[in-house]
Structure formats: structure tokens, C-alpha cells
Amino acid sequence: MKGHFITFEGPDGAGKTTIINEIFKQIPQDKQTKILVTREPGGSKISETIRQIILDPANKEMDDRTEALLYAAQRGQHVNETILPALSTGKTVFSDRYIDSSLAYQGVGRDLGIDDVKEINNFATNNLTPDLTLFFDLPPEVGLARIQKLRPDQEDRLEQEKLTFHQKVYEGYQELVKRYPDRIQVVDASQTIPEVTAQSVKILKRKFPDLF
Numbered sequence: 001m002k003g004h005f006i007t008f009e010g011p012d013g014a015g016k017t018t019i020i021n022e023i024f025k026q027i028p029q030d031k032q033t034k035i036l037v038t039r040e041p042g043g044s045k046i047s048e049t050i051r052q053i054i055l056d057p058a059n060k061e062m063d064d065r066t067e068a069l070l071y072a073a074q075r076g077q078h079v080n081e082t083i084l085p086a087l088s089t090g091k092t093v094f095s096d097r098y099i100d101s102s103l104a105y106q107g108v109g110r111d112l113g114i115d116d117v118k119e120i121n122n123f124a125t126n127n128l129t130p131d132l133t134l135f136f137d138l139p140p141e142v143g144l145a146r147i148q149k150l151r152p153d154q155e156d157r158l159e160q161e162k163l164t165f166h167q168k169v170y171e172g173y174q175e176l177v178k179r180y181p182d183r184i185q186v187v188d189a190s191q192t193i194p195e196v197t198a199q200s201v202k203i204l205k206r207k208f209p210d211l212f
């Protein structure tokens with residue numbers, strides 16, 4: 001028995017966390033217990049500790065390769081401690097970010113290369129690949145403005161990066177959408193919250209009718 005592994009991706013502030021919560025509310029109550037909602041970086045005790053190190057604005061001297069390896073390390077722990085045990089009992093896992101974040105932010109944003117970053121992540125996760133990824137498509141400046149409004153003066157180390165970095169990350173996501181057209185479905189995240197939710201639910205119902 002294996003559950004579905006579904007990931008949610010997009011620029012900072014695209015609405016991933018908000019829409020995951022909205023989708024969850026639309027799942028019948030008796031089926032909600034079959035869903036595990038988790039996030040990256042994080043999703044296990046060790047991975048949350050690594051999250052604090054990566055996102056701490058004080059860690060300005062962090063090397064780009066160290067950053068990529070820390071994201072891969074937290075992911076390895078997350079997969080083995082949280083995601084695989086849930087999938088193996090038939091639960092569906094909703095992960096707020098996963099490997100595509102590393103491919104877009106470290107592979108393209110940090111210029112480390114999509115293929116090299118993919119390789120260290122394949123090692124870390126033993127090649128665990130999502131069954132479906134929803135990409136929340138939003139210009140990075142719009143997402144960053146939402147974050148700024150939500151948490152003024154509380155940006156983490158990645159959010160504090162220049163707009164040019166976030167624009168490269170966005171281009172990275174566009175490349176991933178082209179590379180993995182069967183796995184990654186694009187959602188227009190510039191719509192209202194109910195509209196983004198409805199588009200997401202429609203995609204999920206089509207692919208996994210058993211979820212609802």
C-alpha cells in the first residue's frame with residue numbers, strides 16, 4: 001500500500017501554505033486523517049534544526065554549496081523519518097516545498113546547475129520523486145511584497161536576497177515546468193485565494209479522485 005506524494009512549489013509568498021490549508025478544508029472529514037501535511041525545510045526534528053541554520057539571517061557567510069548540501073541533508077531526514085513512513089501506511093503526503101525548490105533556488109538561483117543539485121538530492125532521498133507537483137506561478141516581486149506586508153522586517157536569509165536572485169529562481173521554475181511536463185502542473189497564483197484553491201482542487205480531483 002502506498003499513498004500519493006504531492007508537492008507544492010513556487011516563489012516566496014506565492015500562497016503555498018495558504019492554499020494547502022484551503023485544499024485540506026475541502027477534503028471530507030473522514031478522509032482528512034489519511035493526509036499528512038508537512039513542509040521543507042523541516043518536517044522532522046532534525047530537519048527543523050537544519051532549517052534554523054539555513055534561514056538565519058546572521059549566517060550571511062554561508063557558502064552556496066554548503067547551503068545546497070544542508071537543504072539536501074534536511075530532505076534526506078524528512079523523507080526517511082516522516083514522508084516514507086506515512087506513504088507506506090497509505091497516507092497521502094502534501095509537502096510544502098521539496099526537491100524542485102533546491103533545483104530552482106540552488107541549481108539556478110545560486111548557479112550550481114540543475115543536474116548537479118539533482119544528483120545530491122537523488123542520493124539524499126534515494127530518488128523519491130513526487131507523483132504530482134503544483135507550481136504556484138506568481139512573479140517574484142508580487143510574492144515578496146506579500147511577505148513584506150505579512151511580516152515586515154522579519155525576512156529570512158533567502159527572502160533577504162536581491163530581486164535579481166528571486167528572478168533567476170523564477171526562471172529556474174519555468175525551466176522545471178518545461179523539463180517535467182507530466183509531473184508539474186501550473187496554477188495561476190495571481191488569482192484570488194478561492195480561485196487558486198478551486199484550480200488546485202480541480203487538478204487534484206482529476207488526478208486523484210480518491211482523495212475527495
Ligand SMILES: Nc1ncnc2c1ncn2[C@@H]1O[C@H](COP(=O)(O)OP(=O)(O)OP(=O)(O)O)[C@@H](O)[C@H]1O
Pocket residue numbers: 010011012013014015016017018019146147150189190191192193196
Ligand atoms: N491568492 C492570494 N492573493 C492574495 N494574497 C494571498 C494569496 N495567497 C496567499 N496570500 C497571502 O500572501 C501571504 C503569503 O502567503 P503564504 O504564506 O501562503 O505563501 P507561501 O508561498 O507559503 O510563502 P513562503 O514561500 O514564504 O512559505 C499571506 O499573507 C497570504 O494571506
Ligand SMILES: Cc1cn([C@H]2C[C@H](O)[C@@H](COP(=O)(O)O)O2)c(=O)[nH]c1=O
Pocket residue numbers: 012039040041071097098099101102103105106158159
Ligand atoms: C526547500 C528549499 C527551500 N528553499 C528556500 C525557499 C524559501 O526562501 C526558504 C524556505 O522558506 P519557506 O518560508 O518555508 O518557504 O528556503 C531553498 O532555497 N531550497 C530548498 O530546497
